[in-house]
Amino acid sequence: MKEIKLEIDGIEVSAREGQSVLNAALDAGIFIPNICSHPDLSPQGECKLCVVELRGETVLSCRTEAAEGMKVVTKSEHLAHLRNTAMELMLASHPHDCTSCRSYLNCELQSMMQYLESVHARLRSVPKKNIKWNTNNPIILREMERCIQCGRCVRACRELRDVGILEYRVLDGESYIGTAENKTLTEADCRFCGACVAVCPTGALQMDEETTYPVVPCRAACPAEVDIPRYVRLTKEGRYSEATTVIREKVPFPLALGHVCNHVCETECRRKELNEAVSIREIKLFAAQNDRAEIWKTNHKNKPATGRKVAIAGSGACGLTAAYYLSAKGHEVKVFERLPVAGGMMSTGIPEYRLPRDVVESEISALRENGVEIETSSSVESVEDLLGKPYDAVLLAVGASVGKKIPFPGADHPSVFAALDILRSVSLGETPPLGKSVTVLGGGNVAFDAARVCTRLGVEKVNLVCLEPEGAMLADDEEIQQGQEEGITIFNSKSTLSLEADGDALMGVKVIDVLEFSFGPGGKLNLTTKPGSEQIIPSDTVVFAVGQKTDLSEAMGVDLTPFGFAAVREGSCATSREGVFAAGDTVTGTRLLIEAMAAGRKAASEMDIFLGGDGNIEEILTSRDTPEGKIGINEGFAGLERNPVNFIDLDERLKGFTGIHCAYTADQAKSEAERCLQCDLRSCISKNKTWTDFIKQ
């Protein structure tokens, strides 16, 4: 491209062919005031602030092409007068209450006022009438009294998005920015992409609850910060392998997560302001199941061997994630698993009908192929056995694998179990000694796992007793609904008093109605019960699903918290023992699968630094092409309904342990991905530089 030399304020500046004088000056670090121009948009020449002198004439620098030998003057008394008058005109109809505006201190108009030292003074203030149009929309707040009609939003919607629903309109002799026929944004088929908000220099356009919502809410909510909109988009384009690779850049278990992730991302999805959240997890499962090319395998390369050795106790989600990233950093990693199978909760906690074992096995064997060595049936008793023999660092990721029991009278009966024990023994192919009727105590997902496993084992009557009233239970709605469909009887708002036995045989659970309950400091339960409402729920087996703890003891050789978890330094994974780290449920108690993986990543990074690395475990496994911003109109976009999750029929479900959750079809996945607002597109929009940026330079 031809380079052009011109002179701006006596300084020689080079410009690209076709570049405007304004952009040439800005690129050269010479600030010319401007407010209707934006680096990503065509010039409009609306605001007149960018006036300059060229051969004694006043021209708009945004609409003047740089030419060889041009001599441009950007500062003079006359230009200052023109700019000030333009600012005064802009401010004449602008409210004066800057401090109550959401864009206060983050406003280009305000910044320009400071630069030009403008005041609301010489001119009459001219209040506008047409400011009430289209102010009642989801997601996008329009405070049009603050609009200066610079037209950036109009151009952004048309030029960046190819949507083009915003326009200059005139009503009763007064122009304003609106939509055709003054339709609401929803009716006008707005894509709610926020491009208009991103370019608006004033507080006129705002994203709903900007202060509490991050720009890409789903990604910010994901504990592992998976780039959700990117893989959703790739799935929509049919690029499933790349989509899966995007997930793999952050976590090594896309399939397992596709089946059972608790999708905190969906809780935050901006789409729910329109109707329902994007079904992110289902899109993930579909993409991961259809990753034929496995691009990640070609692109993932372990760093050259460092010669450092790491031992990891526990092969759950946290331990294996850490193992994967540590071996990627070139360390030699060995994982010790006390059970005969690797995978922790993924293979011996979460029931098989929710997370098929071949899925977990395939994902773990991929890790093995990448150099992670796993020794099963091998437990770590003390870090002493590992540290220096020959391991340079140790990670404790043994999880919280011991199910708690509450010492109610009768709780020591041999027919009383912890949910985890049942789940584990079934997973290992054993048959736990259950009777004909089981009562599960607890209302979380683990309680439902245990109850639904019992149903599948042929237990005739399965009850579930919990403190919470209907509608406030801790388990996911899906679990509750399916559990009930499968015949589980739920006793809500009940507190257990005792387990009743008749001779050797357990008879049932004595409960009382709960009127109110709350948890005080230290997790102490405060209960109000209804006198005289005692009843016995008959059952010959009782299963506790009331939380888990670790089985760590002092013998391990690190300090523990009073609750028995591994004690770590604030904000770190380091334990009391140099070279020994702990992460995941071992430290925090039971958390989500994705949180365990995020914890594994954090531990890997910290341990890499300890081992002499840079701690950077980020991987780029697919090309980072800029997403297509021109998303165009999609008729009825705001109304697109969420695709329901596919489950197999009830009688099929009850037959055994085959997976009950089926991935979307390709069409479902595409139409679901189509619903995404692509909140990340906003991050591709440049920020207009203001004069303060030039001072910083």
Added chain:
Amino acid sequence: MKTCEKDKTTFPPASDILEKKDDLCPVDWALKIADLASAESCGKCLMCREGSLQIRTILTDLVSGRGESDDLELIADLCSVINETASCDQIRDAVSLIELSLNSCREEWESHLRRKRCAALQCAAYVTIAVSPETCQGCGACVEVCPENALAGGEGLIHIIDSGKCTRCLACIDACSFEAIAKYGAVLPKVPAEPVPVGTFTVETGRRRRRRG
């Protein structure tokens, strides 16, 4: 050059001002141009959109007794900035006409601002409507048409107008078949304080004529 696809607005011709017609108020004429310019603005250029609105607002003040001492300079300045920087010819045409009026009829503009007078009797705020006591025949036609109930009188009485109530809508002037009602500027006719019988009031004495015999 034009910014939008609309046809260019046609403004009143410069000859209106150059011919210096007696019944044309140059300030009111300028206001009409500003009004039109603002109504026809597509909104895409600050100078046209806000400039015409601003000039319209100042001119409205100027013809209603709310002018401020620097207003003429302010309008001149706005016109020149708009002329220099506007994106399209429509608003340039408009401000050129306004400038023309200001420059060639400066005295009349000054008189609007400082003496609150409109020589052409076009600016309602500077005009008083009065009934000539000598011409009024007491027919009451004006009372019928006044939307503000500003006229007092009765059959055979000289009608009088309450200036406070009058909005200068001019309906009474049209309704009077004797041409007794007219607009007045600085000099007002002497009128009775209350309706008196037709023929009993002389302008010379300002008193009631004694009825003979």
